Amino acid sequence: MPKDTRTHFRTSSTWDVAVVGGGNAALCAAITAAETGARVVILESAPKSYRGGNSRHTRNFRCMHRGPLSVLSDAYTEEEYFDDLMLVTERNTDEGLARMVIRNSEECLPWMESKGVRFQPPLSGTLSLSRTNAFFLGGGKALVNAYYHTAENLGVTTMYNAEVMHVEMEDDTANAVIVQIDGEAHRIEAKGFVLASGGFQSNLEWLTRAWGPAAANFLIRGTPYNRGVVLNDMLEQGCESVGDPTQCHAVAIDGRAPKFDGGIVTRLDCVPFSVVLNKDGERFYDEGEDVWPKRYAIWGRLVAAQPEQVAYSIIDSNSIDLFMPSVFPASKSHTLEGLAKQLGLDEKKMIETVTAYNKACQAGEFNATGLDGLSTKSLTPPKTNWARPIVKPPFYGYELRPGVTFTYLGLKVSEKAQVQTPTGPLTNVWAGGEIMAGSILGKGYLAGFGMAIGTVFGRIAGKEAAIYVNA
Amino acid sequence: MLMPDQMQEARRQVEICNACRYCEGYCSVFPSIMREKSFSDGDLTHLANLCHNCQGCFYACQYTEPHEFALNLPAILAEVRQESWERLAMPQSVARVMHRRGGAIAGLSVAAFAVFFVLMQWMMPEDGVGFYAHLSHVAMITLFTPAFLLPLVSVAFSLRAYWREVEGGKFRLRYFLAACKDAANMRNLSGGQGQGCNYEDEDRFSNMRRWFHQATMYGFLLCFASTSSGTIMHYLFAMPAPYALFSLPKILGVSGGVLLVIGCFGLAWLKTKADPALGAKNILSGEYAFIFLLGATGLTGLMLYAATGTGFVGGLLAVHLGFVLTLFLLIPFSKMAHGFYRMTALTAEAAKHANAN
Numbered sequence: 167m168p169k170d171t172r173t174h175f176r177t178s179s180t181w182d183v184a185v186v187g188g189g190n191a192a193l194c195a196a197i198t199a200a201e202t203g204a205r206v207v208i209l210e211s212a213p214k215s216y217r218g219g220n221s222r223h224t225r226n227f228r229c230m231h232r233g234p235l236s237v238l239s240d241a242y243t244e245e246e247y248f249d250d251l252m253l254v255t256e257r258n259t260d261e262g263l264a265r266m267v268i269r270n271s272e273e274c275l276p277w278m279e280s281k282g283v284r285f286q287p288p289l290s291g292t293l294s295l296s297r298t299n300a301f302f303l304g305g306g307k308a309l310v311n312a313y314y315h316t317a318e319n320l321g322v323t324t325m326y327n328a329e330v331m332h333v334e335m336e337d338d339t340a341n342a343v344i345v346q347i348d349g350e351a352h353r354i355e356a357k358g359f360v361l362a363s364g365g366f367q368s369n370l371e372w373l374t375r376a377w378g379p380a381a382a383n384f385l386i387r388g389t390p391y392n393r394g395v396v397l398n399d400m401l402e403q404g405c406e407s408v409g410d411p412t413q414c415h416a417v418a419i420d421g422r423a424p425k426f427d428g429g430i431v432t433r434l435d436c437v438p439f440s441v442v443l444n445k446d447g448e449r450f451y452d453e454g455e456d457v458w459p460k461r462y463a464i465w466g467r468l469v470a471a472q473p474e475q476v477a478y479s480i481i482d483s484n485s486i487d488l489f490m491p492s493v494f495p496a497s498k499s500h501t502l503e504g505l506a507k508q509l510g511l512d513e514k515k516m517i518e519t520v521t522a523y524n525k526a527c528q529a530g531e532f533n534a535t536g537l538d539g540l541s542t543k544s545l546t547p548p549k550t551n552w553a554r555p556i557v558k559p560p561f562y563g564y565e566l567r568p569g570v571t572f573t574y575l576g577l578k579v580s581e582k583a584q585v586q587t588p589t590g591p592l593t594n595v596w597a598g599g600e601i602m603a604g605s606i607l608g609k610g611y612l613a614g615f616g617m618a619i620g621t622v623f624g625r626i627a628g629k630e631a632a633i634y635v636n637a
Numbered sequence: 638m639l640m641p642d643q644m645q646e647a648r649r650q651v652e653i654c655n656a657c658r659y660c661e662g663y664c665s666v667f668p669s670i671m672r673e674k675s676f677s678d679g680d681l682t683h684l685a686n687l688c689h690n691c692q693g694c695f696y697a698c699q700y701t702e703p704h705e706f707a708l709n710l711p712a713i714l715a716e717v718r719q720e721s722w723e724r725l726a727m728p729q730s731v732a733r734v735m736h737r738r739g740g741a742i743a744g745l746s747v748a749a750f751a752v753f754f755v756l757m758q759w760m761m762p763e764d765g766v767g768f769y770a771h772l773s774h775v776a777m778i779t780l781f782t783p784a785f786l787l788p789l790v791s792v793a794f795s796l797r798a799y800w801r802e803v804e805g806g807k808f809r810l811r812y813f814l815a816a817c818k819d820a821a822n823m824r825n826l827s828g829g830q831g832q833g834c835n836y837e838d839e840d841r842f843s844n845m846r847r848w849f850h851q852a853t854m855y856g857f858l859l860c861f862a863s864t865s866s867g868t869i870m871h872y873l874f875a876m877p878a879p880y881a882l883f884s885l886p887k888i889l890g891v892s893g894g895v896l897l898v899i900g901c902f903g904l905a906w907l908k909t910k911a912d913p914a915l916g917a918k919n920i921l922s923g924e925y926a927f928i929f930l931l932g933a934t935g936l937t938g939l940m941l942y943a944a945t946g947t948g949f950v951g952g953l954l955a956v957h958l959g960f961v962l963t964l965f966l967l968i969p970f971s972k973m974a975h976g977f978y979r980m981t982a983l984t985a986e987a988a989k990h991a992n993a994n
C-alpha cells in the first residue's frame with residue numbers, strides 16, 4: 167500500500183461511502199458520490215496494474231440517442247434498443263429496469279466524456295456497430311485510467327490489493343466491511359456501501375458447482391479477481407438473488423488462450439468458414455447457421471458440451487483471409503494428415519469427416535459477407551451457409567475452448583440500486599454493474615450493454631449513497 | 638544491436654495488436670498494422686519509424702506485464718527503430734557508437750572546439766569585422782560546406798535504402814506534403830484527439846512533450862533559415878555579416894535560438910521523468926548528449942550574440958562553431974537522423990494508405 171493511503175486509512179476510521187470493487191460501476195459510483203463532497207474510499211482487490219476488472223477489457227458502450235451524439239451517427243431509439251435486447255434475452259428481462267438503463271444511457275455518454283473518457287469512430291471490422299455502440303479510444307483500460315484520475319482529482323482514496331471478505335450487517339444496515347489487505351484483515355467503517363465487485367466467473371469452484379466438472383476446463387476471458395466473494399456473502403446473509411445460478415455467458419475462443427484475462431484478442435471468427443470437429447474427429451453442429459455476430463455466443467456452450475470441452479476449426483487457404491486475424495498463428499500444414507497430427511486428432515477419422523463434408527458441398531455462389539444459402543446436401547449435421555469444400559492447401563486449424571465472459575446470478579436491486587431482501591431493501595447498501603446485471607439481463611447478451619448497465623447503475627448507486635450520507 | 642529475435646518479438650506484439658485494435662485511434666501505426674495480416678521485417682521497420690513513442694498504447698493496454706502477453710509496443714518499436722537508424726547509416730560503425738555513447742559525442746565536440754581554437758590562433762585574419770575578425774569567411778565556408786553536405790549525402794543514401802526496405806513504392810509529391818502536414822503539428826504525438834501523450838506523468842495525458850518538441854523543431858528550422866538567409870544575402874546581395882538586430886538573419890536566429898534552447902532543455906527535463914522501460918535500451922546517454930548538443934548549439938549562439946563587442950567573442954565563437962560542426966557531422970549518426978526517417982516514414986505511410994484505397 168502506498169504511504170499516503172496508509173495514513174488515510176489510519177486516520178479515517180469512518181468513511182462516508184465505501185465502494186467495493188474497482189471497475190466501471192465502482193468508479194462511476196465513486197465519482198458521483200465524491201462530487202457531492204462525500205469522503206469516498208475504493209476497495210479494489212486487484213493490484214494497481216490489474217485494476218479495473220472486466221471493464222479494462224471492454225471496447226464499447228451501447229447508447230440510445232435521438233440524434234447524432236459524439237461519435238454516434240443517426241439515431242438509436244429506446245424502442246429499437248429495447249427490441250434488440252428482447253431478441254437476445256428472449257424476454258428474460260425486467261422491462262422497467264431495462265428501459266431505465268436504455269433511457270439513461272443517452273445522458274451517460276456526455277457525462278463519461280466530461281469525466282475524461284474519449285470515444286473513437288468504430289474500430290475497423292466493427293462497422294455494423296457504428297450507430298449503436300460508442301467505442302472507447304484506447305479501449306476499456308483507457309476508460310478505467312481516465313476515471314481513476316477523475317476520482318483522484320476529487321479526493322477519492324483507492325486501496326489496491328484490498329479484497330472485501332465480508333459486509334458486516336446489523337438488521338438491514340451495514341456498518342463495516344472486513345477487508346483483506348496484504349494478507350491482513352482490517353475492519354473499515356462507512357456510512358454507506360456500494361457493491362460493484364462483478365460476478366463470480368473466476369471462482370472455478372463455484373463454476374464447477376453450477377456447471378459440473380466440465381467447468382474446470384473453461385477459460386475465463388476476464389479478470390481473475392471477480393470471485394464472487396461479496397456476492398456470496400450477501401446471498402448468505404439473506405439478500406435476494408436474480409438470474410440463473412447455473413448459467414454463464416461463454417463464447418468459443420482460441421484454445422491456447424491464457425486461463426484468465428485473455429480478453430478480446432482470443433476470439434476467433436473462423437467458424438462460419440470452417441468445419442468444426444470435436445476430439446473424436448466428428449462434426450457436431452451447423453457451422454453456417456447464421457452470421458457470426460449472431461452465433462458466436464452459442465458456440466461456447468456447444469464446445470463445452472463436447473468431450474474434454476475442446477473442438478477444432480478446420481479451414482483451407484480459400485478462407486484464411488475472410489476473418490479478423492487471430493492472436494496466435496493458426497496451425498498450418500500442406501496436408502490434412504499433417505494438420506490432424508499437429509492438432510492431436512486421429513488422422514483417419516479427421517480425413518473421413520472432411521471428405522464426407524466436401525462430398526456434400528454443392529455448386530453455387532459463395533458470399534462471405536451475408537447468408538449465401540450455400541448448403542451441404544444430405545449431411546448430418548448440415549452446414550447451411552458458406553459450405554465450400556476444404557481442398558486448397560495449406561490447411562489451417564484452430565483449437566477452440568469455451569471462454570466465460572460473465573455469470574448471470576446477481577443481487578436483486580430496486581430502481582434506486584438498493585440491494586433487496588425478502589423483507590425490503592437494505593437501508594445503506596447499493597449495487598451497480600455485473601453484480602446486479604442479472605436483474606436486467608437474464609439470458610443472452612447484447613454487445614455494449616454490460617457497460618451501459620454498470621454506468622447507469624453505478625451512477626445511481628453513487629448518487630443514492632451520497633444523498634443518504636449527506637442527509 | 639537488434640537481436641534477430643527482437644524482430645520476432647515485434648512481430649508477436651504487432652500480431653496481438655492486430656487481433657485487438659483498441660488503440661486504432663491513437664496514431665498512424667495502428668491503421669497501418671490493420672492493413673496487413675502478416676508482417677515482413679520491412680513492414681516492422683516501417684511501423685517502428687511511424688511510432689513517435691507517445692506511449693499512449695502502453696498505458697491503455699490490458700496486456701502489459703505482469704500479463705503473460707507482455708505487451709510493450711513503444712519499447713519494442715523503439716528497439717526496431719533505433720536498430721534501423723544504426724543499420725542503415727553509412728558508415729554503420731560510426732552510428733553504432735555515436736547513437737549510444739554520450740561520451741563519444743562529448744569527445745567529438747571537444748575535438749571540434751580545439752580545431753577552431755587552433756584555426757583562430759594560426760589563421761587569424763588580417764582584417765574582417767564581427768566574426769570574420771576571428772576566422773575568415775573563406776575558412777568557414779571551406780570547412781562547413783563539406784561538413785554539411787557530406788553528411789547529407791550519407792543520409793540520402795540511407796533514406797534510399799530505407800525506402801526500399803519498407804517498400805514505399807512510387808514517390809509522389811502529395812505523399813510528401815501529407816507527411817509535412819503530419820509533422821508540422823506532430824499529429825502522432827497528439828494522442829489522436831489533442832490530449833497529447835503519456836510520458837512524464839505515467840498514464841496522465843499531457844501536451845508538454847509535443848510543445849517542447851515543436852519548439853525544438855521550429856527553433857532548429859528558424860536557425861537554419863537564419864543561416865540560409867545570411868548565405869543568400871552574402872552571395873546574392875553582397876551583404877556580408879555582421880547584421881543589424883532588425884535584419885532577417887538576426888530575427889530568425891534569435892527567435893530560433895530561444896525556441897531551440899527552451900525545447901531542448903524541456904525535452905531533456907521531461908526525459909528525466911519518463912519511464913525508461915518504454916524506450917530502447919542502452920541509448921540514454923547518447924540521447925541526452927545529443928539533446929544537450931542541440932540545446933548548447935542554440936545557447937552558445939545566443940551567448941555569442943549577447944557578447945557582441947566584448948572580449949568573449951573569440952572564445953565563444955570557437956565553442957559555438959565547434960558545436961555546430963559536431964551537429965552537422967553527426968546528422969547521419971545521431972538522433973538528428975530521426976527527423977529524416979520520420980519524414981520518410983510518414984511519406985511512405987501516405988503512399989501505402991493511398992495504394993490500399
Ligand SMILES: Cc1cc2nc3c(=O)[nH]c(=O)nc-3n(C[C@H](O)[C@H](O)[C@H](O)COP(=O)(O)OP(=O)(O)OC[C@H]3O[C@@H](n4cnc5c(N)ncnc54)[C@H](O)[C@@H]3O)c2cc1C
Nearest residue numbers: 187188189191211219220221225226330599600614616617
Ligand atoms: C473480454 C471481455 C470484453 C467485454 N467487452 C465489453 C464491451 O465491449 N462492452 C460492454 O458493455 N461490456 C463488455 N464486457 C462486459 C463488461 O466487462 C462488464 O459488463 C463490465 O465490465 C462490468 O463492470 P463492473 O464494474 O460491474 O465489473 P468489473 O469491471 O469486472 O469490476 C469488478 C471489480 O471488483 C473487484 N473485486 C472483485 N471482488 C472483489 C472483492 N471481494 N473485494 C474488492 N474488490 C473486488 C475486481 O478486482 C474489479 O475491479 C466484456 C467482458 C469481457 C470479459
Ligand code: SF4
Nearest residue numbers: 654657658659660698
Ligand atoms: S497495445 Fe494493447 S490495447 Fe493497444 S491495440 Fe495493442 S494489444 Fe490492443
Ligand code: SF4
Nearest residue numbers: 664688689691692694
Ligand atoms: S507509442 Fe504512441 S505512437 Fe507509438 S505505437 Fe503507441 S500509440 Fe502509436
